[in-house]
Amino acid sequence: MSDSFHAVKLNDRVYWVGAIDWAMRDFHGYATRRGSTYNAYLILADKVTLIDTVKAPFVDEMMARVASVIDPAKIDYVISNHTEMDHSGGLPVVLDRVKPEKFLASRMGAKALPEHFALPCDITPVEEGGSLSLGDCSVTFVETRMLHWPDSMFTYLNEDKLLFSSDAFGMHVASVERFADEIPETVLEYEGGKYFANILLLYAPLILKLIEKVGKLGIEIATIAPDHGPIWRKNPEKIVEWYAKWAAQKPTRKAVIAYDTMWKSTETMARAIEQGLVDGDASVKVMHLRADHRSDVVTEMLDAGALLVGSPTLNNGMFPTVAELLCYLKGLKPKNLIGTAFGSYGWSGEAVGQIAEELEGMKVSLVAETIKAKYVPTEKDLAACRALGLAIAKALPAK
Numbered sequence: 001m002s003d004s005f006h007a008v009k010l011n012d013r014v015y016w017v018g019a020i021d022w023a024m025r026d027f028h029g030y031a032t033r034r035g036s037t038y039n040a041y042l043i044l045a046d047k048v049t050l051i052d053t054v055k056a057p058f059v060d061e062m063m064a065r066v067a068s069v070i071d072p073a074k075i076d077y078v079i080s081n082h083t084e085m086d087h088s089g090g091l092p093v094v095l096d097r098v099k100p101e102k103f104l105a106s107r108m109g110a111k112a113l114p115e116h117f118a119l120p121c122d123i124t125p126v127e128e129g130g131s132l133s134l135g136d137c138s139v140t141f142v143e144t145r146m147l148h149w150p151d152s153m154f155t156y157l158n159e160d161k162l163l164f165s166s167d168a169f170g171m172h173v174a175s176v177e178r179f180a181d182e183i184p185e186t187v188l189e190y191e192g193g194k195y196f197a198n199i200l201l202l203y204a205p206l207i208l209k210l211i212e213k214v215g216k217l218g219i220e221i222a223t224i225a226p227d228h229g230p231i232w233r234k235n236p237e238k239i240v241e242w243y244a245k246w247a248a249q250k251p252t253r254k255a256v257i258a259y260d261t262m263w264k265s266t267e268t269m270a271r272a273i274e275q276g277l278v279d280g281d282a283s284v285k286v287m288h289l290r291a292d293h294r295s296d297v298v299t300e301m302l303d304a305g306a307l308l309v310g311s312p313t314l315n316n317g318m319f320p321t322v323a324e325l326l327c328y329l330k331g332l333k334p335k336n337l338i339g340t341a342f343g344s345y346g347w348s349g350e351a352v353g354q355i356a357e358e359l360e361g362m363k364v365s366l367v368a369e370t371i372k373a374k375y376v377p378t379e380k381d382l383a384a385c386r387a388l389g390l391a392i393a394k395a396l397p398a399k
């Protein structure tokens, strides 16, 4: 087995044995410009236990990291916290090579895993709140259904107060720095927020309940070890506080203007709306949908109070990039936003009305009239755009 990959020690018995995906730039449609890691963890307890695996092409890297601390054949238990294939893809190979005494997953995981793979052994479903002795230490299982799949669960290593949190509290960052305290906080907050916005936003109400539930359990968490990105060994409250803030989606005085344009008319309108917002003392992020990826737009929306969407009319409809953004946002269900639609047109002009309908369907409160400009916006049109920006600024919460 390759000696090119080594495990990273978290404490006297827990090691990171995951893989680094430096080149990944697209995670099922989410732009991941910093790559990612697939984190797996090895507990060197009396019963040697592996928590999660990695994406299938990285299984040899993972096994090499395991082999740097112990013969993989000595693994007794394998626990799957999450069925999605970036964590389970390596399972068929691991189970085949290791032949563990026990292979455990949540009750939903025990149903879903055989629907993904032909597994060479049985799965033992674990009970919500149930514990498993590893001899000199023990783990407790906490189901986190729909965070973000039905099978998702946390595994808590009681003696070390260490939470293996699956996708929660993770982020797509490839680095050799394994710990959050080795990475600039601005990167952690941006990438953690981007992950939350693109993977978890839809489940924000469940996250608030989960934070409350864990608080009530009274368990102390000294370390959070997620399945992507850095491990929180110092001040893990930081990422939990960020989650509570992001999940609350409290509106701010920031507006996101997302648009596409054909001959710059809709862009000119976007810039005039921007000026109106600035005149009204709001912060603005202007995003051209052929320059900014939809996953970056939803990230900017995480701390915004307004969303304004612009499109020219193309073939009796909105631009495909705008339709794509709205389809994406509809699924993620952002909350507490005000906004409106705008755009240029030549003759039929359906796009603005279609966008407004979509925004209303997403419960974005349309606090300002939509604006349409024929062919090229006139000075009067642009004054109306600035007034619209000002009106949105006035409707945002006070500082």
Ligand code: FEO
Pocket (backbone or CB within 6 Å): 082, 084, 085, 086, 087, 148, 149, 167, 227, 228
């Ligand atoms: Fe990282 Fe839901 O998979």
